[in-house]
Amino acid sequence: MTAKALEIPPLPYTGEKARLTRAYDYLILVLALFLFIGAFHLHVALTVGDWDFWVDWKDRQWWPLVTPLMMITFPAAVQSLLWSNFRLPMGATLCISCLLIGSWIARIFAYHLWNYFPINEVLPATMLPSALVLDVILMLSNSLTVTSIFGGIAFALLFYPSNWPIFGMFHVPVEYGASQLTIADLFGFQYIRAGTPEYLRLIERGTLRTYGQYATPLSAFCSALLCTLMYPLWWYIGKAFATTRFVKNI
Amino acid sequence: MMKTMKALLGVLLLILCGLTFAPNTALAHGEKALEPFIRMRTIQWYDVMWSKDTLNVNDEVVITGKFHVAEDWPRAVPKPDATYLNVSSPGPVFVRTERYLNGQASVSSAALKLGGDYDFKIVLKARLPGRYHLHPFFNLHDAGAVMGPGHWFEVAGEPAAFTNQVKTLDGNAIDMETYGLANGIGWHVFWFALGTAWLLWWVRRPLFIPRYKMLQSGQGKWLITSLDRKIAMGILFGVPLFVLGANAMTDRQYPNAIPLQAGMDQIEPLPLAVNDGMVKVKVQRTEYHVPARSMTIIAQIQNTSDQSIRIGEFATANVRFLNPGVSSSGTDDADTVIAPQGLSLDSADPIRAGETRTVRVTALDALWATQRLDGLIRDADSRMGGLLFLYDTNGKRHIASISTAVIPKFD
Numbered sequence: 013m014t015a016k017a018l019e020i021p022p023l024p025y026t027g028e029k030a031r032l033t034r035a036y037d038y039l040i041l042v043l044a045l046f047l048f049i050g051a052f053h054l055h056v057a058l059t060v061g062d063w064d065f066w067v068d069w070k071d072r073q074w075w076p077l078v079t080p081l082m083m084i085t086f087p088a089a090v091q092s093l094l095w096s097n098f099r100l101p102m103g104a105t106l107c108i109s110c111l112l113i114g115s116w117i118a119r120i121f122a123y124h125l126w127n128y129f130p131i132n133e134v135l136p137a138t139m140l141p142s143a144l145v146l147d148v149i150l151m152l153s154n155s156l157t158v159t160s161i162f163g164g165i166a167f168a169l170l171f172y173p174s175n176w177p178i179f180g181m182f183h184v185p186v187e188y189g190a191s192q193l194t195i196a197d198l199f200g201f202q203y204i205r206a207g208t209p210e211y212l213r214l215i216e217r218g219t220l221r222t223y224g225q226y227a228t229p230l231s232a233f234c235s236a237l238l239c240t241l242m243y244p245l246w247w248y249i250g251k252a253f254a255t256t257r258f259v260k261n262i
Numbered sequence: 263m264m265k266t267m268k269a270l271l272g273v274l275l276l277i278l279c280g281l282t283f284a285p286n287t288a289l290a291h292g293e294k295a296l297e298p299f300i301r302m303r304t305i306q307w308y309d310v311m312w313s314k315d316t317l318n319v320n321d322e323v324v325i326t327g328k329f330h331v332a333e334d335w336p337r338a339v340p341k342p343d344a345t346y347l348n349v350s351s352p353g354p355v356f357v358r359t360e361r362y363l364n365g366q367a368s369v370s371s372a373a374l375k376l377g378g379d380y381d382f383k384i385v386l387k388a389r390l391p392g393r394y395h396l397h398p399f400f401n402l403h404d405a406g407a408v409m410g411p412g413h414w415f416e417v418a419g420e421p422a423a424f425t426n427q428v429k430t431l432d433g434n435a436i437d438m439e440t441y442g443l444a445n446g447i448g449w450h451v452f453w454f455a456l457g458t459a460w461l462l463w464w465v466r467r468p469l470f471i472p473r474y475k476m477l478q479s480g481q482g483k484w485l486i487t488s489l490d491r492k493i494a495m496g497i498l499f500g501v502p503l504f505v506l507g508a509n510a511m512t513d514r515q516y517p518n519a520i521p522l523q524a525g526m527d528q529i530e531p532l533p534l535a536v537n538d539g540m541v542k543v544k545v546q547r548t549e550y551h552v553p554a555r556s557m558t559i560i561a562q563i564q565n566t567s568d569q570s571i572r573i574g575e576f577a578t579a580n581v582r583f584l585n586p587g588v589s590s591s592g593t594d595d596a597d598t599v600i601a602p603q604g605l606s607l608d609s610a611d612p613i614r615a616g617e618t619r620t621v622r623v624t625a626l627d628a629l630w631a632t633q634r635l636d637g638l639i640r641d642a643d644s645r646m647g648g649l650l651f652l653y654d655t656n657g658k659r660h661i662a663s664i665s666t667a668v669i670p671k672f673d
């Protein structure tokens with residue numbers, strides 16, 4: 013009983029003050045929601061782009077390299093803000109959730125309703141499992157170094173296995189036009205799109221190709237290494253942009 | 263304060279709206295967008311035809327045609343080592359079910375040989391009702407899109423009637439329109455629910471100002487409870503274990519999964535169709551008269567065939583200048599880029615078998631300007647290319663791909 017009582021945190025505000033600060037919470041959350049949906053979605057559309065848009069771009073080499081590397085950016089920045097100032101371990105999950113809301117809006121409206129692509133051809137990838145793990149690593153370690161190393165690695169390595177249950181079935185082979193294709197490739201052939209013919213995919217090039225079956229794990233480890241560097245970089249970017257001036261006035 | 267908030271919110275909404283326009287799939291008919299020398303001296307289309315132009319959802323239309331790959335490929339354009347024969351349409355209103363290059367089924371990119379002759383066949387199946395302008399076109403790696411001639415198609419029927427069944431190599435028939443959709447949405451909903459639960463776990467408590475105050479006053483230890491830690495430990499081990507388990511199950515479910523295919527199709531050019539050696543055309547001088555919008559080509563034509571021949575047509579960048587005195591094949595009067603009276607010669611006499619004669623060919627029409635081909639006189643590469651069609655007395659056709667520098671005349 014006494015142990016339980018000790019667990020109850022002291023409340024800094026009560027009554028009218030509590031109500032006001034709660035209203036402020038909601039205001040910030042709604043603004044953050046719009047900001048992250050817009051800005052993070054733009055960032056991903058510009059950097060990951062076609063890899064996230066089209067099922068026939070989700071290859072085993074570049075997709076698992078580029079996606080985590082570009083998607084750890086905002087989560088790191090927002091974690092730095094929310095954890096350092098408020099001890100809220102939800103920056104990554106918040107960012108990735110917002111990104112997914114933005115992606116789904118774009119896929120349904122821009123890709124499906126206005127440009128007629130079937131939604132299964134333009135399913136976004138998910139990074140939520142990676143984001144949840146990144147958040148709890150930061151919370152449990154309370155350390156930028158530990159989160160950079162272990163969080164960055166986990167974020168990248170979890171990407172491919174999290175998405176394989178969604179996209180694996182698009183890699184079933186089909187005989188088409190006297191060739192063996194994946195169903196994903198067939199989407200690229202059948203559903204006409206002018207801007208992105210298949211040769212533009214940067215797939216299966218370079219030295220990683222030499223390792224054949226191991227292309228995905230090698231890409232994932234490469235991405236993990238880069239994520240451990242990307243994470244602290246964006247942590248400090250987040251720190252530079254964050255200001256607590258507005259709180260000090262209250 | 264309220265004003266700034268509103269302004270901020272407005273900007274954010276604008277960004278959001280702007281982003282949804284992201285896909286670059288529409289390609290707003292770039293027929294005239296490329297520089298004239300690219301349109302005239304790369305892929306030279308001819309004989310492009312369509313089997314029908316009014317159809318119902320699920321009906322198929324066959325587009326056939328030929329093209330010559332210019333010998334005088336512009337120096338500024340990368341060589342056609344990776345090219346993709348595509349169709350320009352406002353999104354996938356048709357699906358491409360088959361494609362052939364030189365009779366060979368082809369679904370991937372291919373390299374083209376300079377001076378090579380090719381024919382193609384594309385089968386499209388109508389997916390959405392509407393009226394659409396379609397063109398065959400070539401995506402040239404690092405160079406852009408070279409459009410072929412376009413045509414309007416009218417599709418009637420119900421969008422819901424569209425079917426697209428495909429058989430996989432392990433024998434299952436699948437519906438391309440919905441394959442993997444429910445599974446994909448299911449996974450997204452599952453992870454989204456988990457993510458939202460984690461967010462709500464934190465958001466339900468007093469957030470920013472109280473937590474900041476407590477952290478600043480040294481009471482930070484109260485901000486993370488032992489229950490929080492237990493849940494976090496659960497996520498730390500539970501999520502990766504679950505992910506790896508689901509991944510292994512997927513591997514077991516689809517043991518024949520293969521990587522995305524990255525090969526290229528190998529297509530050999532046809533036997534010579536253009537510049538077949540029977541009729542040799544050597545251009546001596548070409549002038550473009552700007553106010554008259556007329557191109558005058560002075561060429562020496564050597565007829566080594568055993569029939570007399572007459573010049574019937576000059577075609578460049580999908581603009582066709584016809585000689586009304588010679589009946590030429592493949593005329594489609596509905597098409598707007600034909601100048602039916604556009605070609606005239608200094609002499610109507612045919613070039614007899616064995617004769618070599620210098621002729622003056624004039625292609626005159628406003629199309630030089632409206633199709634923005636006259637811009638070539640201001641280009642860094644002011645050369646023109648095109649196909650000259652000659653017909654003998656039996657109606658047999660000889661085609662010469664010509665290439666020439668162009669001298670402008672401004673008076």
Ligand SMILES: [Cu+2]
Binds near residue numbers: 291395396397412413
């Ligand atoms: Cu058009």
